[in-house]
Amino acid sequence: MPPIYLDYNGTTPHDPEVIAAMRPFLESEFGNPSSSHWFGTNPREAVAKARGRVAELLGCTQREIFFTSGGTESNNHAIIGIARSMINKGRHIITSAFEHPAVLEVCRYLEKEGFDITRVPVGTDGLVDPAEIRAAIRPETILITIMHANNEVGTIQPIAEIAALARSRGIHLHTDAAQSVGKLSVKVDELGVDLLSVAGHKVYAPKGIGALYVRTGVRPEKFCHGAGQEMGWRAGTENVLEIVGLGKACEIAARDQKSNYAHMRMLRDRLQAGLGTGDRKIRLNGHPDRRLPNTLSLAFKGEDANRILDAIAPQVAASPGAACHSDSVAVSHVLTAMQVPQEWARGTIRFSVGKMTTTAEIDQAAAIVRGALS
Numbered sequence: 001m002p003p004i005y006l007d008y009n010g011t012t013p014h015d016p017e018v019i020a021a022m023r024p025f026l027e028s029e030f031g032n033p034s035s036s037h038w039f040g041t042n043p044r045e046a047v048a049k050a051r052g053r054v055a056e057l058l059g060c061t062q063r064e065i066f067f068t069s070g071g072t073e074s075n076n077h078a079i080i081g082i083a084r085s086m087i088n089k090g091r092h093i094i095t096s097a098f099e100h101p102a103v104l105e106v107c108r109y110l111e112k113e114g115f116d117i118t119r120v121p122v123g124t125d126g127l128v129d130p131a132e133i134r135a136a137i138r139p140e141t142i143l144i145t146i147m148h149a150n151n152e153v154g155t156i157q158p159i160a161e162i163a164a165l166a167r168s169r170g171i172h173l174h175t176d177a178a179q180s181v182g183k184l185s186v187k188v189d190e191l192g193v194d195l196l197s198v199a200g201h202k203v204y205a206p207k208g209i210g211a212l213y214v215r216t217g218v219r220p221e222k223f224c225h226g227a228g229q230e231m232g233w234r235a236g237t238e239n240v241l242e243i244v245g246l247g248k249a250c251e252i253a254a255r256d257q258k259s260n261y262a263h264m265r266m267l268r269d270r271l272q273a274g275l276g277t278g279d280r281k282i283r284l285n286g287h288p289d290r291r292l293p294n295t296l297s298l299a300f301k302g303e304d305a306n307r308i309l310d311a312i313a314p315q316v317a318a319s320p321g322a323a324c325h326s327d328s329v330a331v332s333h334v335l336t337a338m339q340v341p342q343e344w345a346r347g348t349i350r351f352s353v354g355k356m357t358t359t360a361e362i363d364q365a366a367a368i369v370r371g372a373l374s
């Protein structure tokens, strides 16, 4: 028996409906969508349909959706693309100290290219204060990039408020929505963003596929030069198989968002209660309410997260600190940004549930973790 999977923020299993939608494109529909002959027809139509499904989930038009290889690539396109295209206006970018490395490292790279980066702090609950953004804006600010929801602690940022500020100053706003799409209702017009990144493997589609929303009229620099696919913006023969998978995953996400939200939240809260956060030695990281419905980042005071995880590993799979790119328990930049004290941060475990998680699994996992702690 594999362990109980409580690491849905790391990645999600493939939805059986996604596998079924992809199967023909693995088995028989091998054609190139750019081919004008018979073999190109179904793949071309499938890519168009998938684009429509992503657009519908985000509340935008199909022409505003570009397929990429995932969240990291979408963030690179958005941030570097805007930085390069707006260079005549300025070289200043605002982000937070709290972002995923797929944003932080892109900003660090741009710094080496002569861009000026302001990293606004977050509060102890992980929230960015829009007043900090307002104070950081300069005449030469070209881009604000703040994640929608944090992957480690789940805190949901006030993107709409930040968007109002950005818009009033004529600054582009990008949000990394890799963790929020599928878990929350994510609509680009409600958020007011100009660019938004999606990662397929967080919404029950395969790894290696994603999308970038770019608002009509916003023109990041072309990122990949070649034969003109993706409306001339990202060249390269389309990853039809996974594009179809992402399209199906987005269709399902739109259909089931409300019920999945309720299910995940109920299980997450049940786990939290089952682990006894009333205990003086256990506390929650992140905002208690403005939080993803599936995410439970718990700090066990004076413990070593890896020791707990090793003890429960045969039965429960969860993550220390920043999970999807590291198995080290060195205090993550997210907990550091939130000023979580060392004795709590070193004992932090992120549990993240998903739509496939069951009540029985949660009750079992809570008992196993409690056993390991005692």
Ligand SMILES: Cc1ncc(COP(=O)(O)O)c(C=O)c1O
Residues within 6 Å of the ligand: 009, 069, 070, 071, 072, 073, 100, 102, 147, 149, 150, 151, 176, 177, 178, 179, 199, 200, 201, 208, 209, 210, 324
């Ligand atoms: C918030 C966030 N942004 C970006 C990424 C990177 O996405 P991908 O793995 O698709 O490149 C992840 C996940 O690893 C994430 O959690």
